[in-house]
Structures are given as structure tokens and as C-alpha cells.
Amino acid sequence: QVQLQESGPGLVKPSETLSLTCTVSGYSISSGYSWGWIRQPPGKGLEWIGSVYHSGTTYYKSSLKSRVTISLDTSKNQFSLRLSSVTAADTAVYYCVRDHEVNGMDVWGNGTTVTVSS
Amino acid sequence: DIQMTQSPSFLSASVGDRVTITCRASQSISTYLNWYQQKRGKAPKLLIYAASSLQSGAPSRFSGSGSGTEFTLTISSLQPEDFATYYCQQSFNTPAITFGQGTRLEIK
Numbered sequence: 001q002v003q004l005q006e007s008g009p010g011l012v013k014p015s016e017t018l019s020l021t022c023t024v025s026g027y028s029i030s031s032g033y034s035w036g037w038i039r040q041p042p043g044k045g046l047e048w049i050g051s052v053y054h055s056g057t058t059y060y061k062s063s064l065k066s067r068v069t070i071s072l073d074t075s076k077n078q079f080s081l082r083l084s085s086v087t088a089a090d091t092a093v094y095y096c097v098r099d100h101e102v103n104g105m106d107v108w109g110n111g112t113t114v115t116v117s118s
Numbered sequence: 119d120i121q122m123t124q125s126p127s128f129l130s131a132s133v134g135d136r137v138t139i140t141c142r143a144s145q146s147i148s149t150y151l152n153w154y155q156q157k158r159g160k161a162p163k164l165l166i167y168a169a170s171s172l173q174s175g176a177p178s179r180f181s182g183s184g185s186g187t188e189f190t191l192t193i194s195s196l197q198p199e200d201f202a203t204y205y206c207q208q209s210f211n212t213p214a215i216t217f218g219q220g221t222r223l224e225i226k
Contacts, residue, residue, distance in 0.1 A: 034212075034213055036213065045205065045217055045218075045219050045220045046154075046162065046205055046207075046217040046220075047217070048213075048214070048215050048216065048217070050213075051213040059213040059214060061214065062119075062214075095161055095162075099212075099213065100167070101209060101212045101213065102150050102167075102168065102209045102210075102212055103152070103167040103168055103171075103209070104152035104154075104164045104167040104173070104207065104209060105152075105154075105162075105164060105207075106164050106167075106173065108161040108162060108163070109161065110160075110161055111161050
């Protein structure tokens with residue numbers, strides 16, 4: 001059974017960099033699929049942040065592109081999110097997902113809450 | 119970006135009711151449409167992919183239909199565990215996917 005688990009600081013100061021890691025178990029991320037990050041601000045809907053393919057190719061939401069980096073660490077079977085210059089608007093629950101691409105995101109982590117505050 | 123619009127945004131229904139949620143895309147997306155269920159405080163779960171295919175493990179009372187710009191999610195007979203928020207998501211532009219704003223389904 002494939003499982004994803006997010007980890008990282010729950011509190012980040014404004015203007016600093018948010019860093020999260022997703023640890024994958026039950027599947028080797030280098031074998032296939034796309035691996036992505038989705039966020040959900042409090043009381044709001046879902047927003048795609050970006051994705052990394054098993055090849056290492058990355059895609060980011062255009063409005064976040066200048067601040068986002070997603071990378072793979074195949075040795076640890078993990079992928080990571082870095083979001084720089086954060087503001088209160090980046091406060092959200094952050095989910096990592098396995099993306100079946102046209103067939104949807106079939107495995108989700110439990111989510112981790114990140115609050116941007118001084 | 120492809121905009122996804124769900125209606126209604128809020129729906130009140132009773133156990134046993136048949137419920138339909140609509141999702142419209144700002145341009146044709148063929149059948150590249152997925153549906154998710156999110157319960158309060160939990161991660162979303164994939165229910166339907168490719169507009170009408172039932173995800174493994176999803177109850178058969180859930181069904182999806184549509185193509186082009188208009189899609190529906192139908193729950194044939196509401197169960198207590200179905201009260202949740204539902205999201206549609208286009209995968210036509212994958213990986214640059216977008217979600218609808220959500221439909222909150224509550225008990226009448």
C-alpha cells in the first residue's frame with residue numbers, strides 16, 4: 001500500500017522560506033508517476049502548487065513559479081517543496097500527492113498545517 | 119488557466135436522497151475530469167476519474183458523467199458518511215491542474 005507523509009515546520013516567519021518533505025512508502029518514486037503538492041488555505045478550496053515527474057522534470061503554478069522549487073531525493077524516496085518569501089497568504093494545509101496525471105491524484109498525505117506568522 | 123465552476127456551492131439533502139452536483143469548465147476538456155470527496159479535517163479522496171470511472175474502493179452509489187464542458191457527479195442514495203465537500207478537477211492541462219471551488223453537502 002502506497003503511503004505519503006508530509007513533514008516540516010508548522011510555523012514560518014514572513015519573508016522566510018517554507019520547506020516541506022514528503023516521504024513515500026510502498027512505491028519507489030523513481031519508478032514512475034508524477035509527485036505533487038496541493039495546498040488549502042483555512043476554509044478555502046484546493047490549489048495545485050507544482051509537480052515533479054519521476055524523471056525530475058518539474059512544473060509549477062504560474063503565479064507561484066518565481067517562489068517555488070520542488071525536487072526529488074530518490075535515495076530517501078522523498079520529494080520536497082520550498083516556497084520562498086512567504087506571507088500570511090501562504091498559510092494553509094499542505095498536501096503531498098501521487099499524481100496519476102489524467103486519472104487524478106490517487107494517493108494523498110494526511111496534510112500538514114503551515115502558519116506564516118511572526 | 120482553465121476555470122472550473124461547481125454548482126451549487128452548498129447543498130442540503132437527506133439520507134436516501136439522490137443528489138447531483140454539476141461542474142463546468144471554461145473550455146472543452148474532453149473527459150479529463152476527476153471528482154474528490156473531502157471530509158472535515160481530512161485529505162481529499164479520489165472518487166471518480168476520467169469523468170465516469172469509479173476509483174477502486176469508492177462506493178458504487180457514486181457515478182460521474184459528462185464530456186466537453188459540463189460534468190455531473192451523482193450520489194444515487196445518500197448515506198450518512200457522504201456528507202462532505204466535493205471538488206471537481208480538470209486534468210486536461212496536466213500537470214497544471216485546477217479545481218472547482220467545492221460543493222458542501224450537508225444534512226437537511
